Amino acid sequence: MDFNVNQEQQQFADALRRWVDKDYAFEKRRSIIHSEAGVSDAAWAGLAELGMTALPLPSSAGGFDGTAVDMLLVMQELGRGLVVEPYFATVFGAKFLTLAGGHEAVLEQVAAGSLKLACALGEHQARHDLFDIATTATGSGNGFVLDGTKTVVMHGAQAGSLIVSARSSGEQRSTDGISLFLVPVDAPGVSIQDNRTIDGQRAATVTLVQVVLGAEALIGQAGQGWEILDAALDYGATLLCAEAVGAMDAIFAATLEYLKTRQQFGAPIGKFQALQHRMADMFIHLEQARSMAMLAAAKVDSDDVAERRRIVSAAKARVNQAATFVGQQAVQLHGGMGVTDELPAAHHFKRLTMIALSLGDIDHHIERFIAQPGFLPLETV
Incomplete structure (x- = not known):
């Protein structure tokens, strides 16, 4: 298998490395992680200007149709530069929307850098088994009502919307009956407690109490999100x-x-x-x-x-x-x-x-x- 990168991929990686060296030097990063926000709006704008937020998204949503190999180079540079911005959380969340189809308007905002996402998937009893879901999604009219608590949500407090897993049917540890939702962080009933992690990033505990969502919030099919x-x-x-x-x-x-x-x-x-x-x-x-x-x-x-x-x-x-x-x-x-x-x-x-x-x-x-x-x-x- 040929693992050599092409010229465009290398140029993209080189541009990101130059940005990190110039605008995200170690002392700059230290000042960011010790700030109240824990992230930098200027740095996020820089990533968006470089096209990083658009890279992995489909062209139908203003993206570049970047592959996982393209993202391999990007993530290597972010790891080398210790970048703490919510880039991983956002592209990880965007992958749910891309896989499910639809939500083009949301993906367009992500591609433009105007919307950050976070994935509220883990719960205190689940550890690494993310099919172990106690958060419930109860049908209500044409929509759903969510109740539960999500833990260690990377950059949850810095996001504009959350990808939330909830159980609409089935047993707590079953892969059947899982539904996925796009939840605005300012929706009534959503509360977020932000914390700094040992590596300088941010993670949140997200509590959902009687959060009412319309049918448009559903990602994919109800009960078939696994x-x-x-x-x-x-x-x-x-x-x-x-x-x-x-x-x-x-x-x-x-x-x-x-x-x-x-x-x-x-x-x-x-x-x-x-x-x-x-x-x-x-x-x-x-x-x-x-x-x-x-x-x-x-x-x-x-x-x-x-x-x-x-x-x-x-x-x-x-x-x-x-x-x-x-x-x-x-x-x-x-x-x-x-x-x-x-x-x-x-x-x-x-x-x-x-x-x-x-x-x-x-x-x-x-x-x-x-x-x-x-x-x-x-x-x-």
């Missing part, structure tokens, strides 16, 4: 894999530079063979993660659902392992400096830790991989 939810989750996991690779690229380069300059016993510590071995191990983990992220991007839109699930889960499990290893090794090789707020490596480490726990940890995706058709367990001797 296929859309499952496909969108794989897309989101693929984007996180790409972001992790970008963050690992940056933390690996920073660690290598540190080993070249830090002196001990009259020589750079990078000359010590034991540390060279550790850097070699980090490089192997990074390159394996890069290969799996590329494979996931190439296959996430596959019509073969079992293949998509298998490859994305294999990629997310391997990238999670690499993110944990590379991040921890980098912190140790930096010594005490590796955990200081003034050092970018510490922030990359925190972001890698969060990615490894987002949309499925290692155990979750290994179990999901094993559950797919065609997996052959080792024979018991």
